[in-house]
Amino acid sequence: MYEHAGKVMSLSLLHNGPLPAFLNKHLYWTITGSVNNAKPTVEDVKHVDGDLHNQLLQVSDITPN
Helix, strand or coil: CHHHHHHHHHHHHHCCCCCCCCCCHHHHHHHCCCHHHCCCCHHHHHCCCHHHHHHHHHHHCCCCC
């Protein structure tokens, strides 16, 4: 699967075409070594994993004693 995706992207670059826009921006930044730009938020998780999103919201609402 990853090999096929790589071939699609490289062919698009070779022919001066647009890159496929299926990568999440945070994943793209991580893959390209720009990990400092990858600052995902709780809302970025919402569409991927609703349960994790809810758990993160609960943890963020906890106030220290």
